Structure formats: structure tokens, C-alpha cells
Amino acid sequence: MALNIKQGSTSHSAYDLRDPNAQIEERHTLAVLVENEPGVLARVIGLFSGRGYNIDSLTVAETDHEGHRSRITIVTRGTPSVIVQIKAQLGRIVPVHEVHDLTTEGPSVERELGLFKVSGTGDHRVEALRIAEIFRANVVDSTLKSFVFEITGTPEKLDAFAELMRPLGLSDQARTGVAALARGA
Amino acid sequence: MSRKMTGARMIVEALRDQGVDTVFGYPGGAVLPIYDELFQQNDIQHILVRHEQGAVHMAEGYARSTGKPGVVLVTSGPGATNAVTGMTDALLDSIPLVVLSGQVPTFLVGTDGFQEADTVGITRPCTKHNWLVKDTSKLSATIHQAFNVATSGRPGPVLVDIPKDVQFAEAEYVGPKQVDTTNYQPRRKGDPDAITRLVELMEQAERPIFYTGGGVINSGAGASQLLREIVDATGFPVTSTLMGLGAYPASGRNWLGMLGMHGMYEANLAMHGCDLMIAVGARFDDRITGRVADFSPDSIKAQIDIDPSSINKIVHVELPIQGDVGHVLEDMLKIWKSRGRKTNSEAVRKWWSQIEQWREVKCLAYTNSDTIIKPQHALERLEALTKGRDRYIATEVGQHQMWAAQFLHFEDPNRWMTSGGLGTMGYGLPASVGVQVAHPDALVINVAGDASWLMNMQEMGTAVQFRAPVKQFILNNERLGMVRQWQQLLHGERYSQSWSDSLPDFVKLAEAFGCKGRQVSDPAELDDAIQEMIDYDGPFILDVLVEKHENCFPMIPSGKPHNEMLLSPEAEAFTGGGALV
Ligand SMILES: Cc1cc2nc3c(=O)[nH]c(=O)nc-3n(C[C@H](O)[C@H](O)[C@H](O)COP(=O)(O)OP(=O)(O)OC[C@H]3O[C@@H](n4cnc5c(N)ncnc54)[C@H](O)[C@@H]3O)c2cc1C
Ligand SMILES: Cc1ncc(C[n+]2csc(CCOP(=O)(O)OP(=O)(O)O)c2C)c(N)n1
Helix, strand or coil: CCCCCCCCCCCHHHHCCCCCHHHHHHHHEEEEHHHHHHHHHHHHHHHHCCCCCCCEEEEEEEEEECCCCCEEEEEECCCHHHHHHHHCCCCCCCEEEEEEECCCCCCCEEEEEEEEEECCCCCCHHHHHHHHHHHEEEEEEEECCCEEEEEEHHHHHHHHHHHHHHHHCEEEEEEECCCEEEECC | CCCCEEEHHHHHHHHHHHCCCEEEEECCCCHHHHHHHCCCCCEEEEEEEECCCHHHHHHHHHHHHHHHCCEEEECCHHHHHCCCHHHHEEEEECCCCEEEEEEHHHHHHCCCCCCCCCHHHHHHHCCCEEEEECCCCCCHHHHHHHHHHHHHHCEEEEEEEHHHHHHHCCCCCCCCHHHCCCCCCCCCCHHHHHHHHHHHHHHHHCCEEEEEEEHHHHCCCCCCCHHHHHHHCCCEEEEECCCHCCCCCCCCCCCCCCCCCCCCHHHHHHHHHCEEEEECCCCCHHHHHHHHCCCCCCCEEEEECCCCCHCCCCCCCCEECCCHHHHHHHHHHHHHHCCCCCCCHHHHHHHHHHHHHHHHHCCCCCCCCCCCCCCHHHHHHHHHCCCCCCCEECCCCCHHHHHHHHCCCCCCCCEEEECCCCCCCCHHHHHHHHHHHHHHEEEEEEEEEEEHHHHCCCHHHHHHCCCCCEEEEEEECEEEEHHHHHHHHCCCCCCCCCEEECCCCCHHHHHHCCCCCEEEEEEEHHHHHHHHHHHHHCEEEEEECCCCCCCCCCCCCCCCCCCCCCHHHHHHHHHCCCCCC
């Protein structure tokens, strides 16, 4: 008789529900709430580089001045077991208070802000403005030969915008990386 | 009552309040105020080492043999960088250490000041946590928090970097009870549902095995006691990693011996063939798993570990239980008893008879000689001549380390000090000194290889100065034996740089340090030499000239599965020389 164990039969059942050997990389957005002390960002980044994990984007800012808390939002990629390991390793860092996986813990919203400089004249310039309008991008700087557009949205929306602007003279861009929150109360 | 004092005095005060009796260290400009305070008190002894790496390994030996954190004090720059190897060693082996380093004054930080190094930056990846204290008013609380972090949850080394002006300035001292450590409190109790699930599996298992590790030792003496109780009550076989030796006694009925790359044939095959593996404070290191895809293919695996990052890291486990070994075993035993102490005893009996067959292979068999000392024989004699004594063993790294793990038997936890995770040559001598400082009357032996021993031999001076009668048992094969073995077996016998040329005369070296030495090469004199070493009232170096080309078996080459183990020709004879299993 072989021993059997029910799937998802422990409080750590999240581990058991997915194929542990799956080799498919998933994209996860993690919210890491940390003590705002010197070096904390270096610890988080050092963990990713030291253990060879990917960072697609990373944003950080203080969110509670009184409580000395900052929030780091990390978009990472890895197989399911690597993602579990990344969360466990983050949780080990002493000034890390909470680690949330916004990708698995229910619906969430993600936004990124981007600044895009498009240089050009004539038709290209008109077309750039028209597309910007469709994407609800704002013009935050303009000269006779260039615009700087500001746009907020999901990373995919920003990617799409950049793609369309490229043939129209996209010459520079700056993006903040993803900020994300769980939906609902 | 105001307790205003300088930062330097605060440090000594905080150490005293933390119950520290010994500091291992080395002075320098950036810690002179602290040394000045140490000079003016008598509660804390300072062991002056010869190199800061030695201080850290001594503190590791002290910590592993007592269960208390080891404390190290070093100066800025080179003092701190010399301590890096030791801290990395302690991090990988989960040894609690508090390292205090001096730093250039705050107003010089970042200016490439004299003996300035970015100590907090350099040691971030090799400590569990570290702090740079810029304000004396935060110093005592930080030190108390450092002790808390080093010792709670999965233990590890921490470092507090203290600029010199912070040591001079005055502030209010804060005692350990006034410090809020609630923001770092890892969970200790396991999930009762999961423990019950494990007990259910234990009741049904046909081929169960306990796979125990260093976490049992980390959890304290109570955990080893509980492990013994549960193993003996269930009758399940038990094996251990290198780091867990002594948690279950080697004389115990259910003991299979160490598992892994150089582990026992029966232990590895039992791991391979089990249907329920209960990992207790063990982290599925690659020296254990071999090729992961073939690791124990037919078992359900449960893992008790206090660190979630150890769970499901290498091997997928079906039943993870996050918690402290002692707490979880206590609950496990309670639940198992309350459900009627059931096991599938018929099947387990069959399992044992299978294991007994594997045992017949006698995997540690070797051919003895009466003209040359075999290293295995030297250890068997050491075991025989020290049996029954409360004996502490440290090792260096290499073949001798593995033979020590195979041929010496440990009855209690905290008696075995070895560098497992980092495999740091040069660990053993200083570790033995640290153990001896903590246990002045005990018999403390460092089983060494010639090459490893040289790496921190300067610490012999420390042993002599502090009258630490450590015994250095050097299995001298004039080779970097472990490297030579790999080259023989895996690199076409091309012995690139793996011999020890120009070795010192260890007997003269002992005399030069002011202690005693003896060389032995005749098997007939071995016992007498070992006895002289044991009886000598002081540090002793025994240079045992052993067979130069002996290999350490069994051996599972890296990346191979457990059932593709290499055996010695002597053991091979028992299996008929064919494939195994
Ligand atoms: C030359 C050489 C050869 C080696 N060959 C072998 C070999 O053949 N066999 C072998 O076993 N090893 C061998 N090793 C050692 C090996 O590299 C690892 O160090 C060792 O296997 C790890 O032991 P462990 O799994 O017990 O983990 P440890 O490193 O001791 O880790 C302890 C685990 O327990 C957890 N833990 C800590 N405290 C608690 C607590 N209170 N409660 C619950 N969990 C806790 C930790 O989170 C961690 O996961 C060799 C080393 C060298 C240098
Ligand atoms: C600091 C360090 N450098 C290199 C190694 C690689 N290494 C592992 S074992 C070994 C040889 C050890 O020789 P010795 O101490 O004489 O012991 P033996 O194997 O001969 O028993 C070496 C070089 C190591 N583990 N540590």
C-alpha cells in the first residue's frame, strides 16, 4: 500500500497545489514591507543578485514616516518553486516585516509611470500627439522639435505606447517600475 | 538611577548583561576604547588570538559546544575582513555569533580613512544581520537586539560595526529587558494539523526513516532527548547528516550512521528506498541528495524546519512543518501517544531486515596493515582509547574529517565541531581552542589533516598562552588528501598541486610553540602515542604518519544518485562487486 497525502492538506498548502516540478516561468509582483533603515534596499537587491533571481522592476519609497516603514514592489520571474523560495528568502531578512505575493493573493492593481521623449517634426509630430491622446498621455514638455509625454498605466500599456512611438522619433524614456496594491478592503 | 556612560563601557555592560563570560578578539586602533574597558573589569575574559579568523572559529567552537552565542571583537579594516571567512562559515552552519567590529569615526566614514573598510557592506551577505551604529544612544539596544537575532529562529552570525567616536561619546545605558525585540520573533510552534497528518503517516508507514540534521542540535538538548524518545518508541531507523551527529546516540539501537556523499551504505539505501522520510532540522544539502531527480523517488517527505527558506528549496516535500524541532517533536510525541502509539510494526520489521542486509556490506571495511598506519585504524584506536570519556572532537576539512565522522561515535549533542556547509580548512584548531576555553577540564581533540592544520596553526600560540590543553591529532598523509582522491577517481590521476611539500617538522613546531609533540609511524606504537597525547597535561601535537594514498569510501560522486555509490574494494567484495541495490 502506498502512502497517500491529500493535496493541500496543510496550512502551507499553497505549496502543494501547483506542480512543484513545473519548469514554466511565471511573473509575480511582490510587495515587501520593510523597516526603513539604512541598507535595507541593499539587502533586498543583494539577495536577488547573490542567489541569481530575476528583477524585472523594483520600486521603493517610504510609506509610513512615523512607523519607519517602506514598501518595496518587486516584479520578478521564476518557476513556481523559485518564486516560493524568493518569498521565503525575503521573509528571512530581519528588517522585512511582510511579504505579499500580489499575483496569488487575489486581484490587485498595478501601475507604472513613464516619461517618453519623442523628437520629430511634421507628420510624425502630429501622429505622436494623436496617439498620445488615445493613450491619455499628457504633454509635460514641448519644444518645436520634441514632446515629453507622461503616461500612467500597466507596464504592458507603457510598452505598447513606446512601441508605437518608436517609429515616430522616440529618443529617450524613463520609467518608474511597477507600484501595486491589492484590490478591495 | 541614571546610567550614563561611554559607548565603550556600554558594550562591556551589555555583554555582561547578556551573560557573556568570554570574548575572542584582537585589538587595534578602532577598538582601543573597548579594550580599555575590558582591562578594567574581571567578569569577562578576553582570549587574545593570533589572527581574527581564529577568533571567529574559536567563537564557533565555543558556541557549538555550549549552545550559547560566541562573541568576537575585532578592529576596523583588516580586523573585520579577516573575520569574513569565519562569519560565512557560521552562517552556513547556523552557529550563533555576535561579532563586534571597530570602525573609523563617523566623520571619517566614506573618506577612505585609515583602516576603513565598508564592513557592513562586506559582511551583509555573510551575516544573518548587521548594524552600523552611528549614535551612542542606540548602542546598547542594538547589542541586545544583536544577541536576540543571533540566537532566535535559525541561529547565525551577526555583526555590529561601531565607529570609534560612538565608543567615546556618552549616553544612557539600556538593559536587555528594556529593549523591544518583538519585531524579530520567528515562530516556534508547528501547525498541529500538519503534525497530526505526519503522525497518521507514521502509523501507516512501511519503510519509514528519520533524517536528522544540525537543526536538532540548534534546538537544544531537549530536542535531542525528544528525538531519542520518539525514535526508540516507534522503532524507526534514524540517520543523520554530518551536522547532526550526536543528536541520536551512535550506540542507539536504531542508528544507521551518517548519510550522504561519504555516508553509510545502509543509511543511503534506506533513504533511497523509504516510503516515509521525516526530515528533522536537515536541509537536503547536495552532499545528501546527490542527483535530485533520483533522490528517494518513492517516498512521502515531511520536513520540520524553523526556516521556511529551507523547506522546498532543493527537494519538494509533501508535508512541510515550520517550527522549532523541540516544540514540534514534543507535540508529535504527544499526538502519537494519544492516538494509541501505533506503527505498522509488521512492515517495519521487514524494513529492518532489509536494512540488516545492506549492513552486511560493511561499507567501512578497509585492509589494515602492520607496517603503515591506516587513517581509519588511527581513528578506531582513538575511539577505543577515549571511549566513555566526555570527549569533544573538532575537525579540519578533508578525508580525515569524513573518516572521523565514520569511525568516531558520538553519544551526545554538542560534542562534534566541524565545518560542514563552507568546508573551511583551518577551522578545527581554533575551534578546538574555543571548545577547551568553554570546557577547561574536558578532553578536546582536533582531528586534522596536515594541509588544513597549517592554515591556522598560529593559534597554537593562543592554546599555549591560555593553557588550553587541546590535542592536535594530525593524520599526516603529506597530501591534500581529499583533492588527491577526487583527482584519482575523477580527473584521470592527474595530481595537480595536491601534495604537501616542505611540511614543517610538527614535533619541533610543537616545541617552538612551547608545547609537546610526538611523531608516530609504526602501528605498534600508535596506542602508546595516543595515550601519551591524552595523558599529557597541556596542548599536544601528535603527528600520525599515515598511508598516503588511502581513499575515503563509500563515496557518491557529485551529481550521482544514492544507489550509484562507490565502495572500497574491501566492501565491494561483500556485494559481489556488482551493481548495487
Ligand atoms: C568534505 C565534506 C564532505 C561532506 N560530506 C557529507 C556527507 O557525506 N554527509 C553529510 O551529511 N554531510 C556532508 N558534508 C556536510 C554538508 O556539506 C552539509 O553541511 C550538511 O549536510 C548540512 O547538514 P544539515 O542538513 O543537518 O543542515 P545544517 O546546515 O545543520 O542546517 C540546519 C537546518 O536546520 C534548521 N534549523 C536550525 N535550527 C532549527 C530549530 N531550532 N528547529 C528546526 N529547524 C532548525 C535550519 O533552518 C537548517 O535548515 C560534507 C562537508 C564537507 C566539507
Ligand atoms: C580554505 C579551503 N581551501 C581549499 C579547500 C578545498 N579542499 C577541500 S579538502 C582539501 C584537502 C585537505 O587536505 P588535508 O587537510 O591534508 O586533509 P586530508 O584530506 O588529507 O585528510 C582541500 C584543499 C577547502 N575546503 N578550504
